[in-house]
Amino acid sequence: xxxxxxxxxxxxxxxxxxxxxxxxxxxxxxxxxxxxxxxxxxxxxxxxxxxxxxxxxxxxxxxxxxxxxxxxxxxxxxxxxxxxxxxxxxxxxxxxxxxxxxxxxxxxxxxxxxxxxxxxxxxxxxxxxxxxxxxxxxxxxxxxxxxxxxxxxxxxxxxxxxxxxxxxxxxxxxxxxxxxxxxxxxxxxxxxxxxxxxxxxxxxxxxxxxxxxxxxxxxxxxxxxxxxxxxxxxxxxxxxxxxxxxxxxxxxxxxxxxxxxxxxxxxxxxxxxxxxxxxxxxxxxxxxxxxxxxxxxxxxxxxxxxxxxxxxxxxxxxxxxxxxxxxxxxxxxxxxxxxxxxxxxxxxxxxxxxxxxxxxxxxxxxxxxxxxxxxxxxxxxxxxxxxxxxxxxxxxxxxxxxxxxxxx
Amino acid sequence: xxxxxxxxxxxxxxxxxxxxxxxxxxxxxxxxxxxxxxxxxxxxxxxxxxxxxxxxxxxxxxxxxxxxxxxxxxxxxxxxxxxxxxxxxxxxxxxxxxxxxxxxxxxxxxxxxxxxxxxxxxxxxxxxxxxxxxxxxxxxxxxxxxxxxxxxxxxxxxxxxxxxxxxxxxxxxxxxxxxxxxxxxxxxxxxxxxxxxxxxxxxxxxxxxxxxxxxxxxxxx
Numbered sequence: 112x113x114x115x116x117x118x119x120x121x122x123x124x125x126x127x128x129x130x131x132x133x134x135x136x137x138x139x140x141x142x143x144x145x146x147x148x149x150x151x152x153x154x155x156x157x158x159x160x161x162x163x164x165x166x167x168x169x170x171x172x173x174x175x176x177x178x179x180x181x182x183x184x185x186x187x188x189x190x191x192x193x194x195x196x197x198x199x200x201x202x203x204x205x206x207x208x209x210x211x212x213x214x215x216x217x218x219x220x221x222x223x224x225x226x227x228x229x230x231x232x233x234x235x236x237x238x239x240x241x242x243x244x245x246x247x248x249x250x251x252x253x254x255x256x257x258x259x260x261x262x263x264x265x266x267x268x269x270x271x272x273x274x275x276x277x278x279x280x281x282x283x284x285x286x287x288x289x290x291x292x293x294x295x296x297x298x299x300x301x302x303x304x305x306x307x308x309x310x311x312x313x314x315x316x317x318x319x320x321x322x323x324x325x326x327x328x329x330x331x332x333x334x335x336x337x338x339x340x341x342x343x344x345x346x347x348x349x350x351x352x353x354x355x356x357x358x359x360x361x362x363x364x365x366x367x368x369x370x371x372x373x374x375x376x377x378x379x380x381x382x383x384x385x386x387x388x389x390x391x392x393x394x395x396x397x398x399x400x401x402x403x404x405x406x407x408x409x410x411x412x413x414x415x416x417x418x419x420x421x422x423x424x425x426x427x428x429x430x431x432x433x434x435x436x437x438x439x440x441x442x443x444x445x446x447x448x449x450x451x452x453x454x455x456x457x458x459x460x461x462x463x464x465x466x467x468x469x470x471x472x473x474x475x476x477x478x479x480x481x482x483x484x485x486x487x488x489x490x491x492x493x494x495x496x497x498x499x500x501x502x503x504x505x506x507x508x509x510x511x512x513x514x515x516x517x518x519x
Numbered sequence: 520x521x522x523x524x525x526x527x528x529x530x531x532x533x534x535x536x537x538x539x540x541x542x543x544x545x546x547x548x549x550x551x552x553x554x555x556x557x558x559x560x561x562x563x564x565x566x567x568x569x570x571x572x573x574x575x576x577x578x579x580x581x582x583x584x585x586x587x588x589x590x591x592x593x594x595x596x597x598x599x600x601x602x603x604x605x606x607x608x609x610x611x612x613x614x615x616x617x618x619x620x621x622x623x624x625x626x627x628x629x630x631x632x633x634x635x636x637x638x639x640x641x642x643x644x645x646x647x648x649x650x651x652x653x654x655x656x657x658x659x660x661x662x663x664x665x666x667x668x669x670x671x672x673x674x675x676x677x678x679x680x681x682x683x684x685x686x687x688x689x690x691x692x693x694x695x696x697x698x699x700x701x702x703x704x705x706x707x708x709x710x711x712x713x714x715x716x717x718x719x720x721x722x723x724x725x726x727x728x729x730x731x732x733x734x735x736x737x738x739x740x
Contacts, residue, residue: 116628123616426612429573430673431601431629434593508593513573516612 121444128416132448135412138405139449139492140456146398146488147460147480153394155470155478157387162305162476164380170210170341171245172350173374174334174357180369183362192361192370195329199239201360202336208349210339211241214331216321222292224314226278233274235291235314237321245337246304253285253300260317266324268296271311272303291316294324338377346377399491406449406495413445413503417510424507425515434508441507445500446493453492457485520680520712521547521570526579528565539565540576541735547714549680552707554715554723557732564685566732567716571604571683572596584680601629605674605711609686611666613658619645619669620654626677644672648702664695671702675711682706684715688722700725 125132176192199214216237224233242248243255251272260267268289275284275298284298296316304310322328336353338346350373355365363370417424424437464480471477528540539562547553557563568574569581572588581588584603591599600606605626613622624641632640645651648668658666667687674682684703688696700722707713715726723729731738 115634127616422612423614426614427625427629428597429571429600429606429612430626431597431677433597433629436629511573513568516608516610 117440117443120440121447124416124420124444125448128412128419131412131415135405135408136448136452136455138408139402139452139495140405140459142398142402142405143453143456143488143492144460144463145401146395146491147457147484148463149394149398150391150484151460151464151467151478151480153387153391154480155467155475156390158477158479159472159475160383160387164376164383169376169380170338170346171376172336172338172346172353173376174336174353175372175374176332177369177372179363179367181364181367183364183367186362190363190370192363194331194334196331197329198334198357198360199331201356202334202353205356206336206349206352208338208341208345209336210341211244212334212336213239213242213245214318215242215333215335216318216325216327216330217332218292218316218321218325224274224278224292225290226287229278231274231277233271233312233314235268235316235321237318237327238315239318241337242315242335243302245335246310247306248302248304248310251301251303253298255300255302256315256317261319264320264323265317266294266296266320267299267317269300269302269315270298271313272301273308273311274314275301292325341377343377343381346375350375350378402491402495405452406499409445409449409496409499410502413441413500414506416444417441417503417507420507421510421515424510425512428510428512429516437508437510438504441504442497442500445503446496449492449496449499453489453496457488457492461485520549520551520584521545521714522580522582523566523570524580524582526566526569526576526581528562528569528574528576539735540569543579543735543737545730545737545740547712549712550707550710552704552713552727553730554717554726554728555730555732556716556718556720556723557738558718560734561732562735563716563732567683567685567714570681570714571606572600597629601626601677603680605677605679605682607667607670607674607682607684607687609689611658611663611670611690613666613669613673615658618655618657619650619661619672622658622669623672623676626673630677640676641672644676645669647675647705648672662695663691664698667691667695667699668702671699671706675706679711681712681714684713686717687715688717688719693721696722 176194179188179190179192182188194214199212202209203212218235218237222233222235224231238256239261240256240258248255255269256267268291270284278289279287284301287298288295289298291314322330338349341349354371354373357371358365358367361370427437461480464478467478523543523545526540526543530537530539543566555563555566565574569576583599586599588599614625620638620641623644624637627637627640642651642654645654648671650665650668650672653661653665658669661669688699691699703713703715704725715722717723728740730740
């Protein structure tokens with residue numbers, strides 16, 4: 112049921128203090144606007160970072176060989192560590208918790224890649240089949256490198272989307288032969304990678320083929336493993352176990368962190384997510400305090416209005432207004448102003464976020480406001496509106512009619 | 520209708536205590552038309568505030584229409600003010616941003632009377648004080664006498680048993696004063712008890728009973 116008189120009272124009061132009300136309402140609108148904008152931007156930041164990680168399997172360890180930094184068992188420090196197939200086999204056999212594993216053999220320098228009359232330069236890497244999952248490569252057509260390619264030293268190549276577009280244009284690429292640094296390979300697959308254009312300028316060939324053709328012996332330049340559904344702690348345990356195993360196999364001090372460097376993407380991701388949590392917390396804090404400032408403004412203005420209306424309230428009390436009805440009158444006005452102002456702020460905030468929703472850059476993309484945020488913002492509004500009106504309303508209810516009526 | 524028994528009232532100031540009412544005994548019958556006289560400082564305003572349940576007393580007993588008015592909650596006070604009493608003030612005390620009709624209807628709002636009925640009754644009471652044509656005017660568009668008549672209509676609309684008027688003619692010239700007093704007379708004829716605080720003899724002469732206050736006690740009644 113709509114109480115016409117109550118609304119009339121509210122509008123009359125607002126109309127009598129137009130500028131004052133507008134300025135105060137602006138404070139609240141600004142507070143809510145800030146909250147929504149900050150939350151949306153925070154979400155954009157998070158989206159950006161999550162997107163950045165999409166390039167690779169989040170639960171992965173990237174293992175690089177380095178130089179020993181400590182003497183070990185009579186061996187001097189400063190020794191170069193070089194991975195080979197035995198390390199790959201060791202890790203694969205010893206750690207059943209490893210989901211996928213791959214070595215990488217970098218064919219040195221950029222190789223000239225030729226198809227028909229086109230010569231271009233792309234980097235070529237020898238990999239294991241597990242490389243696909245760890246790099247998060249998605250097949251557009253054909254297939255990835257398979258175990259049988261490794262066994263047979265097949266001269267097959269999986270090429271990135273950009274390689275295909277550059278070399279073949281609109282022409283069909285699957286089954287075609289390309290020349291990589293003097294050796295002919297058959298294209299068996301095309302992939303895309305959300306890691307960006309550079310990732311799609313790569314050509315992958317079987318690791319065994321690469322070692323053989325480019326005289327790599329059994330060398331591997333890099334190892335990478337993914338942990339499937341392992342949690343962060345389990346990934347950290349796996350990381351240190353791998354380090355120790357490699358130390359034994361390569362004869363370096365297990366505490367030598369420079370001999371083999373393991374980059375734990377899961378840890379990295381977790382850290383950044385932790386940072387995001389902190390940013391979000393800060394966002395809320397700043398937002399809530401902006402609203403608080405607005406609310407104190409409303410409270411202040413309502414106190415002044417109550418003071419202004421002392422005589423009127425006294426008269427109302429003399430003709431039978433209960434303290435409850437006076438409290439109601441003031442509170443409703445406060446809640447009304449807060450709600451309307453807050454709603455406007457909310458709409459503006461959402462509008463800003465929508466306007467910015469196309470933005471895509473590193474670490475920031477697609478800011479969003481979700482329903483949860485909006486609901487919380489609205490709740491904050493109603494609660495704050497109530498709080499803002501409470502003190503002035505109680506003040507109003509305490510007015511003594513005799514003194515109020517005498518005052519001018 | 521109104522019984523005051525040995526009412527005492529003091530005001531505490533920072534340095535001393537001001538004993539304003541020093542044992543007031545009054546008995547006012549239903550339908551009486553009474554004026555309360557006294558110089559300023561005699562305690563007549565304090566007494567009116569106590570009668571109007573706008574102020575508390577320290578000692579004694581006050582019965583209004585058989586109800587003991589003592590230690591009431593603010594809500595009960597509001598209820599009695601709303602249902603038993605009507606107020607008329609020297610300075611009219613109409614709400615400036617409301618029309619005559621809305622001002623008159625206001626007490627019924629606090630009785631939760633339906634909006635339409637409120638408006639009809641307001642017009643009826645404005646008619647009684649001869650201001651039907653002024654229903655949609657705002658107080659500042661009316662003369663003092665007219666404003667006071669609106670205030671009287673407002674005090675009557677809740678069908679009170681007692682009208683309390685504090686110097687109702689204090690701000691009016693003698694001609695309008697007489698008009699206002701005639702309205703009070705008419706109201707009294709309908710059986711409503713009317714109490715007027717005044718310091719003008721011409722006004723008190725028009726009432727049926729005069730209570731004189733002096734230094735917080737009743738000099739004659």
